Amino acid sequence: MNERLLLHTVSYAGLWGQASLPLEDTVGKAAELGFGGVMVMAKRPHFSLLDYGSERRKSLRDRIQAAGLKRVCLAGYNNFTGDLSHGEIPHGEIQVHYLTELARAASEIGATAVRVFTGYEEPAAPYARQWDLVVKCLREAAGRAAGFGVVLGVQNHHDLGADWESFRDLLAEVDHPNCRAMFDAWAPALQGAGLRAAAGALAGRMIHSTVANYQKRARFHYAPDLVNYEPQTPRVVAASMREGFIDYASFFAALHAGGFTGTVAYEMCSPLLGGGAMANLDAHARVFLEWAGEHVK
Numbered sequence: 001m002n003e004r005l006l007l008h009t010v011s012y013a014g015l016w017g018q019a020s021l022p023l024e025d026t027v028g029k030a031a032e033l034g035f036g037g038v039m040v041m042a043k044r045p046h047f048s049l050l051d052y053g054s055e056r057r058k059s060l061r062d063r064i065q066a067a068g069l070k071r072v073c074l075a076g077y078n079n080f081t082g083d084l085s086h087g088e089i090p091h092g093e094i095q096v097h098y099l100t101e102l103a104r105a106a107s108e109i110g111a112t113a114v115r116v117f118t119g120y121e122e123p124a125a126p127y128a129r130q131w132d133l134v135v136k137c138l139r140e141a142a143g144r145a146a147g148f149g150v151v152l153g154v155q156n157h158h159d160l161g162a163d164w165e166s167f168r169d170l171l172a173e174v175d176h177p178n179c180r181a182m183f184d185a186w187a188p189a190l191q192g193a194g195l196r197a198a199a200g201a202l203a204g205r206m207i208h209s210t211v212a213n214y215q216k217r218a219r220f221h222y223a224p225d226l227v228n229y230e231p232q233t234p235r236v237v238a239a240s241m242r243e244g245f246i247d248y249a250s251f252f253a254a255l256h257a258g259g260f261t262g263t264v265a266y267e268m269c270s271p272l273l274g275g276g277a278m279a280n281l282d283a284h285a286r287v288f289l290e291w292a293g294e295h296v297k
Contacts (some may be wrong), residue, residue, distance in 0.1 A: 203258025
């Protein structure tokens with residue numbers, strides 16, 4: 001068992017119509033499959049701050065330890081730029097408070113890091129103002145997380161800092177030791193960026209990466225007046241780690257060359273080839289573990 005390999009519990013949360021398990025049973029599933037830890041989805045139906053008080057957090061920590069899992073990460077769901085059209089609402093403060101409480105919860109369940117996002121670009125404010133807001137909130141939240149011995153890891157998911165060079169700029173501007181990178185390959189791969197260059201540039205800042213692989217499916221809109229089809233943005237569907245288009249071999253080779261020794265989580269967080277039955281989820285998770293044995297050292 002490689003303790004660096006985590007199962008993201010979103011994979012068994014049923015959010016995309018797949019088979020689902022409660023959080024505690026997903027912890028058992030991770031151990032059964034052979035993962036070394038879990039990345040815990042910090043929202044319902046899994047770990048919500050509204051549902052997990054101190055006693056239940058202790059129980060979850062005991063369950064994780066009893067399952068023999070060594071590494072834990074808590075996956076937050078924030079958006080610093082949400083609802084900027086209503087300036088009288090202190091959304092930045094609300095988001096920072098949410099992440100502070102996630103850091104507290106992380107320390108209580110045995111996690112050392114909280115995954116965070118940046119923000120989706122809003123038409124209600126200039127880009128520069130949104131960028132500054134994200135930087136300010138990340139810096140304050142990282143400072144508060146430090147009080148619990150927890151690191152915030154920024155994932156390149158939302159619009160702000162979505163490309164790897166802007167992502168690198170953002171972390172440099174935040175400039176806090178408790179704000180690190182949880183950089184993923186799927187975003188730059190979809191953007192057409194070079195994975196070796198991106199991974200090489202960010203490896204030294206990284207503590208974690210979440211992986212999944214995908215295949216593209218063409219989409220067309222029929223235009224009857226032209227008696228023809230107009231191409232649309234392709235659909236992306238989750239596939240086996242060995243069957244997708246993302247060049248993870250190059251990505252991890254560059255990460256390892258750059259000194260990356262962090263954790264790697266597998267997620268099934270979208271419609272999955274083969275359907276959403278439990279047997280298919282388990283099969284994809286096992287393929288990941290076999291693949292990771294070759295690429296995550």
